[in-house]
Amino acid sequence: MTDTLSEADAANELMRLARQIARHDKLYHADDAPEITDQEYDALTRRNRELEAALPHLIREDSPSKNVGHQIAASPLSKVTHEVRMMSLDNAFSDEGLLEFVERVRRYLNLADSETLAFTVEDKIDGLSCSLRYEKGKLVRAATRGDGQVGEDVTANVAHIPDIPQRLPDGVPDIFEVRGEVYMERAAFAALNEKAEAEDTKRFANPRNAAAGSLRQKDAKVTAERPLRFWAHGWGAASDIPGATQADVVAALRGWGFPISPLFARFETAQALIAHYNAISSQRPDLPYEIDGVVYKVDRLDWQERLGFLSKAPRWAIARKFPAEKAETTLEAIDIQVGRTGKLTPVGRLAPVLVGGVTVTNVTLHNRDEIERLGVRPGDRVVIQRAGDVIPQVVENLTRGVPREPFAFPHRCPVCGSEAVAEDDDVDVRCTGGLICEAQRTQRLEHFVSRKALDIEGLGSKTIAQFFDLGWLESPADIYRLKNRKDAILALEGWQDKSVDNLLAAVEDKREPDAARLLFGLGVRHVGETTSRDLMKALGTLPALREAAEAYSAYREENPREEGEKVSPFKTRMDQAAKDTLGVSDGIGATVAHALADFFHEPHNVAVWEDMLGNEEKEGEVSPPLYEVEVLDSPVAGKxxxxxxxxxxxxxxxxxxxxxxxxxxxxxxxxxxxxxxxxxxxxxxxxxxxxxxxxxxxxxxxxxxxxxxxx
Ligand SMILES: [Zn+2]
The missing domain is CATH 3.40.50.10190 (BRCT domain)
Incomplete structure (x- = not known):
């Protein structure tokens, strides 16, 4: 495959792969929100390895192959170095793969054919690996796997998992680290997502991510509300091992009060290992939790010790993964959906197809890059895959290679017609019509009245949605015109004189709002609370801010990136332009200036802005006074x-x-x-x-x- 590729193409592909893999790493590890299946992730890294093997001089500085495992993302939890590294497992994907593993073990141990070689077998739960350290029977530390060497401290969090004993019975070894998986059952996961749907908060892609997201919380109270479970399957550092076989230790763990896999078993022949895999595989849909395979371990611990470890995985264990469920169908259309934050997400509409017992009609295509990567267009034959509860994905485009125009990703929002743009290093294309875009409007209105923005009491999300549906709230300025609808509001169910008066008084109270809060309330990308304050401190009034943004915009147009100009001097130049035009000293640069320029570039936004603040012809609804930081006389002034x-x-x-x-x-x-x-x-x-x-x-x-x- 690589020999038909030009070097330039290969270099490009390696660049794309580095970017994609880094992005998926972050989605998986930091955000607990993966967009692709493990198999697809493996396919990306495999492709990267292939290209690098064929063209080693093209290996990049930031190559994913140079990453030793997954780094832990910046996290509020403190780090824990594991005394004994938490290993990963090698995989087998077929009966043959498993038989080879058994043979390898036999050869390595130099066992006679007559010698019995027993393995333990258990289902591999799709959870989050965790190490629990007990000293003198007392739980002293719980840590996530992290990159295997360094994990995160979740001691406070696991205190809320009933399956994890805080104290072990008398007689346990002085030091013992129990290893296992924190997971969430399917039903609990579904209920959690239903609740998130109702409250419009973050939904999780699958139970594994729900478990990870629930455990890795800075505030352990959040963990307490999530129905997490745990089962044990191994150990790390230990002052003494309670038994001579894997099965012995697992029995001891059970005796100490830990749940273990109900499908745990021990077998002595390869045929029995395969049969148990098939049995587990057929029970899989009916299990209350998600599993992604089966794990085999050499039972005798002295043999485990002799077998030892390869670089990352033990030689004495292997995971047999279930195959992903795939099917072939036609991609009939690519629709663009606009999310509540303005993100344009392409959705593939399929000719209905049965995959693993479920009829699939839609797939997510994630973003523009993904469409490019797959080279898909409506009408293409595609292979789709579903694994676990992850939204089905396109894994292969069978029509690829036929020369034709690529799919044209829209430059305008399909909902409101505003420009849709992607920022430099962002893969997502977003609608810039924030304030007028139907898809984003109610959410923007909620933000506008929220506590840190205009802080208007009595306008909750339900009221906003209701007023919006009635056509009373098209844009933020309409909030100030609600006073003309007093009778109409009174006629609605649930409103009385007093509540309407309170609402209208709360609105009137904000006729002369703080300019920084108003700016923050407009929800310009990258213009958060602090940035808004810094901008207003530097510029004093909102009209001055608009002028500054337009000055930056003009500079940007007249001084585009020159041919041959490298990214970093260009960025420095634009940062300087941002500082000059916005008059701010630190923290604010081209990113903010860009976002402001884009905001005022969109006529819809200008209309909303003028509706609120007025222009030459008409007065606006609000008149924020000159922005001043209220400074009190104090001994620390100027310090x-x-x-x-x-x-x-x-x-x-x-x-x-x-x-x-x-x-x-x-x-x-x-x-x-x-x-x-x-x-x-x-x-x-x-x-x-x-x-x-x-x-x-x-x-x-x-x-x-x-x-x-x-x-
Ligand atoms: Zn839009």
């Missing part, structure tokens, strides 16, 4: 303050906002310029540095006193 350690009575954000109000600058790092360090419990290097620099250090109570005196 630089750093917060470190744990704050007990307020969040870090709140502390920073307080500093700002007191006229101080909150900084993230200690330097000679720092005037004051506020140190809570657990303060470390920053405290040491401040002390060595002779900087004044106070505790949280001291800070609270300064705030109280100023207020």
């Amino acid at each position: 630089t303050v750093v917060f470190t350690g744990k704050l007990e009575t307020m969040s870090r954000d709140e502390a920073k906002a307080q500093a700002e109000r007191l006229g101080a600058k909150a900084s993230g790092s200690v330097s000679a310029k720092t005037d004051l360090l506020v140190a809570g419990p657990g303060a470390g290097s920053k405290l040491k540095k401040a002390e060595s620099l002779g900087i004044e250090v106070i505790d949280e109570a001291g800070w609270a006193a300064i705030v109280a005196r100023a207020g």
Whole structure:
């Protein structure tokens, strides 16, 4: 396959693969929201390896093959280094593959044909591997697998999993790490997603991700609300092993109170191993949990020890994976759906086809890149696949190679007609019509009135949806015209004089809104709460902001990236232009300026903006005063303050906002310029540095006193 490929094409494909694999790694590990099946992921990495093997001089700096396993994403949970590495397993995909494994083990141990070689067999649950460390029978630490060497501390979280004992019976080894899987049963997963659907929060792609997302929570209370389960299948560090065989230890684990696989068994012949695989396979649809294969382990522990490990996996165990369920059909159409955040998602409509007992009519095509990768167009014959509860995917395009125009991904939103654009390194194309796009509107309105934006009480999501359906709320400015509909609102069920009056009073109260809140409420991409405040601090008024955005837009048009100009100097140039036009010093660059320029480039947004703020011809509904940061007279005015350690009575954000109000600058790092360090419990290097620099250090109570005196 590689020899028909030009080097340029191969280099391009390697670049695409690096990008795709990195993206899927992040989706899987950091977001717990994979878009492709494990098999597809394997196919991507396999293709990458093939190309690299054929053309080693094209191996990239950022090649996925250089990644040693999956890195753990930035996470609020602290890291735990496993004393004994958590291994992965090699896979067999067929009876032959399994028989070869058995033969390999026999050869390695140099066993006579007459010698019995027993294996344990259990189903491989699709969960999240976890290591539980018990010292003197007490659970002292629970950690996720992570990359096998370093995982995340989930001790507080597993306290809410009833299957995991906090204490083991007397007589257990002094140190024993129990290893197993945290998982969620199918029914619990379905209920969780139903609830998420009703509340319009994040849905999980499959039970594995639901389990991972539920366990890896900074706030263990969230974990407590999720029905997680656990079963044990092995061990890590141990001061003593309770038995001479795998089956012995598993029996001991059961005796200590751990659930184990109900399908766990021990067999002595290869034929029995295969038969048990088939038995498990046929029970699979009826099990209350998702499994993705069967695991075989050499039963005798002395033999396990002799067999040892290959680089990542033990030589004494193998996973036999179930095949993915595939079928061939025709892709009849590609529809573009617009999500509530404006993301354009292509959906493939299929000629109905039965896959593993389920009729499939739709597949997700994810994004523009995926369509390009598959080279699909309506009318193509495709192979689709479903695995577990993952949304079916196209895995192969059988019509590929026939020369024709590629599928034209729309440049306009199919719902509102606004421009649809992708940012530089984003694979998603988004509708820029935020405020007028039907698909996004109610959500945007909710954001507009939310607590951190305009903070209008009494306009909940149900009311917004109802008013929207009645045609009363087309855009944010309509909120201010609700006063003309008082009688109509009163006529609706559930409204009384008082509640209508309260709502209208809450709206009137925000006729002169804070400009930064208003800007944040408009929901311009990349313009969050802090950015809004910084922009308004620099520019003073919203008309000045618009002028600045348009100045940047003009610069961008007149000074496009020159031919041959590398990305990084171009980016530096645009960042500088952003700083010059927006008048901001740090933190805000071309990304924000771009987003603002795009926002004002869209006439619909301008119409909404003018409807609210007015133009030459008409007055707007609201008139935010000149933006001023309210600064109180205080002893820290003009000083630089750093917060470190744990704050007990307020969040870090709140502390920073307080500093700002007191006229101080909150900084993230200690330097000679720092005037004051506020140190809570657990303060470390920053405290040491401040002390060595002779900087004044106070505790949280001291800070609270300064705030109280100023207020
Ligand atoms: Zn739209």
